[in-house]
Amino acid sequence: MVTWMVLAVVFSAGMAMFLIAPYFDPALSVDRNGLEVGRSRVLQDSKERALRAIKDLELDRSMGKVSDEDFLRAKDQLLREVATILEETRARA
Amino acid sequence: MIEFGQFALCSAWILACVGVVFGAWVGARSSSSLAHVELLRRTTIATAIALACAIVGLGYGFVTNDYSIQYVWQYSNRDMPWIYKITAIWGGMDGSMLLWCCLVAGFCALVARASTKYPRPLRAWLYCFLNSSTLFFTTITVFLTNPFRYLKSPVVMPDGNGLNPLLQNEYMAIHPPMLYLGFTGLAIPYAFCMAALCSGHMSNDWIRLTRRWTLIAWTFLTAGIVLGGHWAYLELGWGGFWAWDPVENASFLPWLTATAFLHSVMVQERKGMLKVWNIFLIVLTYALTVFGTFLTRSGIVQSVHAFASTDIGWVFLSYLATIILVALGMVIFRRAELKPERAIESFFSREAVFLLNNLVLLSICFAVLWGVMFPVFSEAFTGVKQTVGIPFFNAVNVPLFLALVALMGVGPVIAWKRSTPRFLARAFIAPLMGAFVVSAALVWAGITDFYPVLSYGICFFVFLTIIGELQRGLKAQSVTRGVSSSPPAALAQLIRRHRVKYGAHLIHFGVLVMTVAITASMAHKVEREFTLAPGERFVVGRFALELSEFHEENLPNYEAIRAHVNVRSLKDDSLLQVMAPELRFYPKNKETTTEVALRMGQREDLYLILAGIDESGAKASMKVFINPLQVWLWYGAIIMVLGGIVVAVPVSKGVTEKTAEMSSAAQVV
Numbered sequence: 001m002v003t004w005m006v007l008a009v010v011f012s013a014g015m016a017m018f019l020i021a022p023y024f025d026p027a028l029s030v031d032r033n034g035l036e037v038g039r040s041r042v043l044q045d046s047k048e049r050a051l052r053a054i055k056d057l058e059l060d061r062s063m064g065k066v067s068d069e070d071f072l073r074a075k076d077q078l079l080r081e082v083a084t085i086l087e088e089t090r091a092r093a
Numbered sequence: 094m095i096e097f098g099q100f101a102l103c104s105a106w107i108l109a110c111v112g113v114v115f116g117a118w119v120g121a122r123s124s125s126s127l128a129h130v131e132l133l134r135r136t137t138i139a140t141a142i143a144l145a146c147a148i149v150g151l152g153y154g155f156v157t158n159d160y161s162i163q164y165v166w167q168y169s170n171r172d173m174p175w176i177y178k179i180t181a182i183w184g185g186m187d188g189s190m191l192l193w194c195c196l197v198a199g200f201c202a203l204v205a206r207a208s209t210k211y212p213r214p215l216r217a218w219l220y221c222f223l224n225s226s227t228l229f230f231t232t233i234t235v236f237l238t239n240p241f242r243y244l245k246s247p248v249v250m251p252d253g254n255g256l257n258p259l260l261q262n263e264y265m266a267i268h269p270p271m272l273y274l275g276f277t278g279l280a281i282p283y284a285f286c287m288a289a290l291c292s293g294h295m296s297n298d299w300i301r302l303t304r305r306w307t308l309i310a311w312t313f314l315t316a317g318i319v320l321g322g323h324w325a326y327l328e329l330g331w332g333g334f335w336a337w338d339p340v341e342n343a344s345f346l347p348w349l350t351a352t353a354f355l356h357s358v359m360v361q362e363r364k365g366m367l368k369v370w371n372i373f374l375i376v377l378t379y380a381l382t383v384f385g386t387f388l389t390r391s392g393i394v395q396s397v398h399a400f401a402s403t404d405i406g407w408v409f410l411s412y413l414a415t416i417i418l419v420a421l422g423m424v425i426f427r428r429a430e431l432k433p434e435r436a437i438e439s440f441f442s443r444e445a446v447f448l449l450n451n452l453v454l455l456s457i458c459f460a461v462l463w464g465v466m467f468p469v470f471s472e473a474f475t476g477v478k479q480t481v482g483i484p485f486f487n488a489v490n491v492p493l494f495l496a497l498v499a500l501m502g503v504g505p506v507i508a509w510k511r512s513t514p515r516f517l518a519r520a521f522i523a524p525l526m527g528a529f530v531v532s533a534a535l536v537w538a539g540i541t542d543f544y545p546v547l548s549y550g551i552c553f554f555v556f557l558t559i560i561g562e563l564q565r566g567l568k569a570q571s572v573t574r575g576v577s578s579s580p581p582a583a584l585a586q587l588i589r590r591h592r593v594k595y596g597a598h599l600i601h602f603g604v605l606v607m608t609v610a611i612t613a614s615m616a617h618k619v620e621r622e623f624t625l626a627p628g629e630r631f632v633v634g635r636f637a638l639e640l641s642e643f644h645e646e647n648l649p650n651y652e653a654i655r656a657h658v659n660v661r662s663l664k665d666d667s668l669l670q671v672m673a674p675e676l677r678f679y680p681k682n683k684e685t686t687t688e689v690a691l692r693m694g695q696r697e698d699l700y701l702i703l704a705g706i707d708e709s710g711a712k713a714s715m716k717v718f719i720n721p722l723q724v725w726l727w728y729g730a731i732i733m734v735l736g737g738i739v740v741a742v743p744v745s746k747g748v749t750e751k752t753a754e755m756s757s758a759a760q761v762v
Binding site for chain 2: 059
């Protein structure tokens with residue numbers, strides 16, 4: 001009986017501290033800072049995804065699976081995406 | 094520990110409630126503090142921790158033989174090996190629901206952990222819907238199937254009933270958790286989809302994230318289904334691995350729709366089409382996992398896998414209706430943002446083939462669902478319960494599956510938007526001719542049945558298209574990159590640079606291997622029944638089976654009679670193996686089971702069952718199966734799972750080499 005009550009109290013206290021911690025984190029109290037959380041990872045992921053898509057697109061074109069017109073349009077779109085990411089990365093730096 | 098387990102379970106329920114209600118509140122406000130979103134993220138993780146504590150509490154009850162807990166008393170006894178005491182946690186309805194909660198919360202916690210980089214408008218609603226799945230299953234566990242209930246008895250029982258003998262098998266340690274990982278993982282795409290609809294964040298971000306999580310769940314589900322087939326093959330003793338049992342079908346239905354989604358999502362990513370269709374597939378897949386759970390636990394269908402009949406069916410049906418109605422309402426609300434960006438221009442395009450693939454998968458899904466529900470419908474409308482068996486499922490599904498396999502050869506090869514006749518001829522004439530030659534050779538060799546010949550022909554066609562794809566890829570790589578390395582190195586480079594593409598080919602190759610194995614085991618199976626006295630022999634296929642002796646054994650958990658059978662080669666009478674099929678009697682469960690003896694080989698499996706001993710105790714009745722190429726079914730499944738891992742695991746290396754080149758190109762743009 002005592003054991004489980006002690007466990008329950010420790011468990012509850014641990015959970016409560018874990019849950020309310022964000023309200024004592026200054027980085028999370030301001031929205032602008034909050035938006036920064038993980039943003040660089042998002043940009044990195046998006047850039048890699050776009051580059052990978054370009055490589056797949058190039059392979060598809062060289063295998064005759066995408067017409068030249070479609071290839072140019074899709075590649076242009078992906079390059080614009082990369083350009084936007086690079087611009088934001090530079091601005092953040 | 095039982096009290097702590099109960100406390101942790103109730104804590105999880107409260108946390109999941111907070112996650113749903115607070116998530117909806119934060120999601121509905123456009124300018125909430127990030128601390129609120131972080132609290133929601135932590136709530137999702139905390140729920141998983143609480144449920145993990147609850148399942149540890151229940152496991153502790155099993156390991157310490159705490160028969161004051163009704164569930165432990167019902168599914169365990171002192172003589173069971175410890176591994177079966179652990180597997181008994183999910184051996185019954187209550188514990189399996191707790192495991193389900195634990196796994197769904199675990200998946201939600203993993204998403205929450207990775208979610209800091211997800212688009213912010215999506216996050217609050219994402220946590221809300223993640224927690225809604227956990228909340229539903231936790232509500233059932235806390236209020237209807239609580240495994241922490243005390244046994245209603247004036248004294249604590251000295252021993253328990255024990256686990257069903259059929260479940261006392263090593264595969265039960267891994268098959269249900271793997272299957273549940275697949276089922277529960279499919280709650281994640283649903284949460285993403287609903288979060289996108291509710292938040293209005295309808296860019297392609299959510300669909301990309303959804304694709305990876307769906308693939309992870311799909312890989313687990315594939316492994317779980319095949320492990321279940323392997324368990325049935327070894328344990329049930331009927332010589333097969335798949336009987337179109339309602340519960341097997343229940344696991345297969347979401348697999349079909351998830352597979353359809355994994356194909357159609359590519360069309361949305363690449364072409365901006367099929368947006369509503371993809372939402373339909375995601376919601377249908379999740380609804381089918383809930384429906385499968387309902388089938389297993391409501392008692393409306395009879396199956397060796399089903400849990401005892403309970404009255405929780407209405408809860409599942411209510412939740413099912415809620416899922417569908419909410420999704421439908423949100424799709425109508427967001428219909429303007431879900432308009433396709435383009436239309437399919439030609440039937441000879443990859444998007445058209447993927448759509449066809451989806452229609453075939455959904456046709457199979459409908460046929461299986463119809464077969465599962467037919468007894469229920471027939472009883473409702475005619476008052477007589479009529480069941481449909483294996484012949485119905487095979488008759489409907491075999492042609493559809495073959496069409497699906499054939500599409501598997503066309504889809505990855507054909508061009509997007511439109512394929513020219515020249516391209517089609519270059520890509521498909523050689524594989525078609527190869528398939529024709531193989532089919533003709535099989536007919537010449539004496540295989541004249543239509544479906545086996547067609548199946549082998551289609552498999553060879555698809556195999557050649559995969560080889561052709563690799564060849565064209567290697568050629569394109571050497572032209573564009575101008576690198577001439579050795580063929581294996583070039584192949585490794587090609588696969589490394591286009592993991593998703595060639596991972597998918599690996600999955601398709603696994604399907605091919607499985608299809609050949611299934612065709613062979615269905616079309617060329619040998620089944621014989623015979624009786625032998627010690628010293629006598631029976632000839633089957635290229636084997637002679639010789640009974641040498643009986644052996645009795647008394648173990649703490651069961652009593653066994655084992656027949657020792659010498660398997661000799663007909664060619665030179667050499668001893669190949671001694672097989673030992675068993676009959677087991679479990680006194681505590683008062684049940685008799687057969688333990689199959691299996692000789693696995695690359696060419697065929699020799700599958701031997703001891704059906705019984707005659708009254709004099711001098712003769713054994715046996716049943717033998719020769720299942721050609723059976724082992725390749727398991728190899729094919731392993732290849733599929735490996736392919737799933739290749740596609741699902743993110744790797745960022747290899748992309749950076751192009752960054753500088755692309756960066757400058759992007760600057761120009």
